[in-house]
Amino acid sequence: MEYENKSNTAAPSPTERCNTSKESANYSADRKNYSTDSANYSADRKNYSADSNDGPGSPLPLSKSGEKSAADKERKFDERYLRMADIWSENSYCTRRKVGALIVKEKMIISDGFNGTPSGFENVCEDENGLTKPYVLHAEANAITKIARSGNNSDGATLYVTASPCIECAKLIIQCGIKRVVYGEHYRLTDGIDLLRRAGIQVDYIDKTKL
Numbered sequence: 001m002e003y004e005n006k007s008n009t010a011a012p013s014p015t016e017r018c019n020t021s022k023e024s025a026n027y028s029a030d031r032k033n034y035s036t037d038s039a040n041y042s043a044d045r046k047n048y049s050a051d052s053n054d055g056p057g058s059p060l061p062l063s064k065s066g067e068k069s070a071a072d073k074e075r076k077f078d079e080r081y082l083r084m085a086d087i088w089s090e091n092s093y094c095t096r097r098k099v100g101a102l103i104v105k106e107k108m109i110i111s112d113g114f115n116g117t118p119s120g121f122e123n124v125c126e127d128e129n130g131l132t133k134p135y136v137l138h139a140e141a142n143a144i145t146k147i148a149r150s151g152n153n154s155d156g157a158t159l160y161v162t163a164s165p166c167i168e169c170a171k172l173i174i175q176c177g178i179k180r181v182v183y184g185e186h187y188r189l190t191d192g193i194d195l196l197r198r199a200g201i202q203v204d205y206i207d208k209t210k211l
């Protein structure tokens with residue numbers, strides 16, 4: 001439901017109703033935070049890339065003209081993973097909105113997901129009125145639960161997701177030990193992002209329309 005956009009003319013969900021009075025103000029405030037995030041992005045990336053895989057003992061970063069710094073390289077990886085998540089969203093059978101997610105740990109993609117019904121259910125996300133069925137799993141939830149069935153674990157991983165996580169997915173993200181979230185599209189409700197930040201998870205926004 002959280003993935004439905006503003007142009008939705010159907011009755012708001014209970015969650016949406018609870019938030020309507022504050023959501024505009026929160027949204028503006030959050031946009032400001034996002035701007036700050038962008039400004040700090042390069043600095044953050046430098047720290048994040050301190051253990052970059054340029055080989056043992058190699059000096060960082062290389063700053064000769066034309067050569068990419070470690071931060072630039074990290075940013076490129078982020079953009080490419082997000083693009084991959086966007087391509088992965090094309091697997092979704094949902095017609096209202098398609099969302100893709102990837103979980104990356106130690107430079108390996110350890111899981112993937114897109115929004116859809118649980119295994120064994122029909123591949124139809126919307127009911128006869130065009131509303132998303134309540135049992136549709138979000139892309140993040142599918143990627144996280146896929147790990148539960150594998151030999152991997154998500155502790156310390158990064159989640160790339162094409163849309164801003166909702167509060168239900170934010171809870172799962174926190175509990176499964178993901179330490180960083182990169183998302184590609186804002187949503188008017190920011191409670192999911194707010195919860196992630198409260199839990200100390202690094203949250204970065206990259207505009208996927210510019211990738």
Ligand SMILES: [Zn+2]
Pocket residue numbers: 002138139140165166167168169170
């Ligand atoms: Zn969600």
